[in-house]
Amino acid sequence: MPSAIVTGATGIAGSAIVDQLLKDPSYERIYSFSRRDPGYDDPKIKHVALDLQGSVQEMVKSFKGISAEVNEKLLSNFLEALESTGAAKRIKRFILTCGFKQYGVHIGPAEQRLLEGDPLLEQSRRKVSWPPIFYYDQQRILAHAAKRGGWEWVATLPENVLGYAPGNFMNEAMALGLYCVVSKILPGSELPFPGSKANYFTFNCWTSANLHAKFCLWAAKAPGAGNQIFNVMNGDTESFQNLWPRLASRFGCRIPDPMFPHGGTPGTQGFKAYDSSTIRLQNIPLLKSAAAALGLSADPILENPPTLFLQIDPEKWAKRADVSTAWAILRNKYGLDQRAWEKATWSFLTTTLGRDWSCVGSMSKARKLGWTGYADTWEELEETFQVLEREGVLPPVDQLKADF
Structure with missing residues (x-):
């Protein structure tokens, strides 16, 4: 064996x-x-x-x-x-x-x-x-x-x-969950999308x-x-235009309308009073190497560095006084793990929510060799949230919605 x-x-x-x-x-x-x-x-x-x-x-x-x-x-x-x-x-x-x-x-x-x-x-x-x-x-x-x-x-x-390991806080689901529960108890219980408008409509894969x-x-x-x-990957293709309303519903938040009051594009203002960030990367687009094959050799967009835009900068958001106070209320009321807040990977959200390009991979190679595994991304995200609740990282969602 x-x-x-x-x-x-x-x-x-x-x-x-x-x-x-x-x-x-x-x-x-x-x-x-x-x-x-x-x-x-x-x-x-x-x-x-x-x-x-x-x-x-x-x-x-x-x-x-x-x-x-x-x-x-x-x-x-x-x-x-x-x-x-x-x-x-x-x-x-x-x-x-x-x-x-x-x-x-x-x-x-x-x-x-x-x-x-x-x-x-x-x-x-x-x-x-x-x-x-x-x-x-x-x-x-x-x-x-x-x-x-x-x-x-x-x-x-x-x-x-998407998953959880005790004591490991490098987790996109955890950062999203923390953002949602704090947003729930802030005035208005709004859940604005932190990233760019383009990102809201791109397609991505999760594992x-x-x-x-x-x-x-x-x-x-x-x-x-x-x-x-x-x-x-899980085998499905998802977009935040589908996931974000489901996150709002799960945590008892309200989807703001308009979601992108200032356009949600690089260089524009943040959502209401929040700080935005425009981050210009230090390299030209990867597509430049395939420009001729794609018929894009003369496209000026391939001459400029890619840009990340956050209409709400997650790292700045987490340091706001009202946000810190809201987290402290949740932590004390439900006995949550302070390390989760201190070690949350807000910078990871900066990339995953701020980019304006899709990330979709093919599973055909493994399928041809006999791999049949599949997972529904929303169900996996929901299961991860449930684990985070049991582990004292997030408050029990039903109790949260009843209390606030």
Whole structure:
């Protein structure tokens, strides 16, 4: 029977993978690697305290007796440590979780749909300077190690992961939930969309942490999946024009009309008295490399850097006196976790809500190999909110609506 090693076992993706492994009787041992003990109470799990920023020698000590978001140095050190202990000889497939930054979606619009076989950003530079993507080096390191050791590798590309891990607050759903519950108790209970008007109408994909975990278990054994890169999304395509009214309804808020009183475009004012932000990125659009193929060589829009616009800047919003007071009321009334507020990733919302381009990937490659998994994005978002309520990050929504 196989064993599994999960690094970053306290993260949202890692903890979901451990949970799925526990449900799979074909795995006799699960090694959870992380700096802190995730606290699993199951005889199949052996926790190993491991700091991926440590030296190879330190990792080797941690691996003694084992048979089964990091940069390229951390990954190479980890692989070298596995080889030094001899554990690498028993590897069948190594699953590396990356993400949609593979396509450069964090620095501008890319060709849609996003396909795993698209040229790497570094291959399409053509005298154009774009920020480096460290996933590429990770994948090269992994492929070289696999070739040396005679095993296979898989890289997964999830997008906007929805899930929860105790003590981990890097979570888009958590930041959205906090924004909604605070908006509920502010005067008027309005829920204005913080991002740009263009973003409100773009289409995007999300990835359930649980579905991604199931995909990793499938990819570890699926014939033909070795030495491949796969998009991993829920399987539906969503837009905030659909999700935002549902968020308002769930949390008992009111959709303002007009939603974008000042236009919701770069350089315009914020929503009512809120501070807006216009952020011009430091690179020309990624589409520049494909301009000729798309018939856009003379389009002036491809000569200007992409721009993020927030009609309500999330980071500035969270520091407002009225917002801080509202959070304190909620925290004290419902006994909420203060760390959630302090560590909320408002800056992540700046990118996901401020951009004016879609991020839609294709699942065809995995489907052709037999992957049939699917999740409804709204249902996954709802389930994540329910978990956050049970964990004391968000107030119970029914009680919140009854009290305010």
